[in-house]
């Protein structure tokens with residue numbers, strides 16, 4: 602059993618929290634823009650490490666042909682209950698599955714759990730069609746430092762996190778690799794992907810220390826609207842809690 606399967610309740614609680622909802626709402630927006638840029642028709646989408654399909658469900662609802670690949674049986678059952686096609690497999694086996702080519706391959710909040718960004722991107726790239734795109738997402742190491750200093754007022758931790766090779770995930774209670782957006786962009790370039798669009802997911806939410814207020818519907822609505830405005834704006838996207846990069850095969 603993996604760290605993900607052991608913390609499914611914590612994962613669901615996180616997804617339903619105001620900050621979890623904002624994370625999925627912003628990505629629904631960035632993916633809608635990505636799909637619009639890729640073409641007007643029905644796209645083939647593969648969500649690698651897609652878990653319960655929370656990112657893919659809006660794409661399926663928009664009429665795209667979505668498949669979720671993951672190694673967790675429990676999470677895939679939830680994806681299937683949303684009406685999504687599922688494949689139980691490891692990302693490393695992607696090349697041998699004979700799945701054909703996809704217009705869009707997602708890999709969100711997975712790469713930090715894997716040993717190598719270039720190897721992960723190479724495996725994903727093999728599943729992407731000509732002119733297709735990859736969307737990668739991971740926790741932003743810059744935000745780890747700022748959150749420690751601002752939210753927790755733990756200045757020693759903030760200093761230690763500056764050059765730490767790992768980041769602690771609260772939900773899954775284990776350490777993951779520190780992956781900068783620039784590292785992902787370099788790996789994508791190495792695999793033949795460019796024309797990068799970078800987004801910031803939750804530019805301000807995590808720096809507001811009053812978590813209770815985020816549960817107030819009127820305040821939540823304003824916060825979500827602000828996050829949607831900020832997600833593609835410099836310099837705010839640089840200090841967001843998570844980075845997302847979308848790159849097209851060139």
Ligand SMILES: C[S@@+](CC[C@H](N)C(=O)[O-])C[C@H]1O[C@@H](n2cnc3c(N)ncnc32)[C@H](O)[C@@H]1O
Pocket residue numbers: 603605649650651652653655656670671672673676690691692693708709710711714
């Ligand atoms: C943090 S969850 C992210 C789920 C989803 N992408 C999201 O952002 O909501 C990480 C997911 O990656 C899956 N995963 C981790 N390593 C994997 C691998 N090597 N192959 C396939 N899935 C993997 C886990 O089972 C889990 O569902």
